[in-house]
Amino acid sequence: MTKRQMHLIAYLKTGPTAQHTGGWRHPESTLDDILEPSRYEYIARLLESAKFDGCFFADLFGLYDIHEGSYDAYLRRGGQISFLDPTVVLPVMAAATRHLGLGATLSTSFHSAYHLARWLASLDVMSKGRVAWNVVTSATDLEAQNAGLDELPPRELRYDRADEVLEACFALWNGWEENAFVLDKKGGVLADPSKVHYANYQGPLDQDARAALHPAQPAGSSRDHAGRQLRSRPRIRRPLGRGDLHHPARQGGDG
Secondary structure, three states, rough: OOOOOOEEEEOOOOOOOOOOOOOOOOOOOOOOOOOOHHHHHHHHHHHOOOOOOOEOOOOOOOOOOOOOEEEEHHHHOOOOOOOOOOHHHHHHHOOOOOOOOEEEEEEEOOOOOOHHHHHHHHHHHOOOOEEEEEEOOOOOHHHHHHHHOOOOOOOHHHHHHHHHHHHHHHHHHHOEEOOOOEOOOOOOOOOOOOOOOOEEEOOOOEEEEEEOOOOOOOOOOOOOHHHHHOOOOOOOOOOOOEEEOOOOOOOOOOO
């Protein structure tokens, strides 16, 4: 009989609760540390001690105001709110743990490929290869308006842009060869420029990524790997690991 192993990934929010809307009202719930680093250090250590493979932060690029055109209900009653940027919280959690996978939700609809590639690669290096990207295209006009747009682009256009952004990110991540650093003090050579390459990527939607990224590329990144992850289902969470990606399938709901 084949031995089966269960992988555990924690769903988190940078707010009062991640799952049950009224969970923050439990008598033993702690509320005064929502904006404190100690809260996320504690969560990270707790998950690692419980042998979780990782965690990821669901995130919204704004504050929900879709109920009766106001954010009153969300703030007054609490619930799944994202107060903090996960890319700022994750380094705090990385410093408190050694093995826990750390995932961030970042939208391809509002950020350039270079910004995304640099954020994620930097996080990956600082965490020693434990970062994952929950790829979304966003689903609300309020997020688009916070990014300077009037409304969210059509679904197919968002997914086309997501494909392009991912291709550009992988082109950027593959720009440095593993032994590019020389670190020769006596000879005065820090790095070998012949082993650093421009991405030179330009997609049909004008997503450009020409410049060479800094050397913080996730290991094992490749376009084949990206393609495999693009076909994953929205609610299937594989173990978070170095360079791992999650992307909603085109046939699934908006994400």
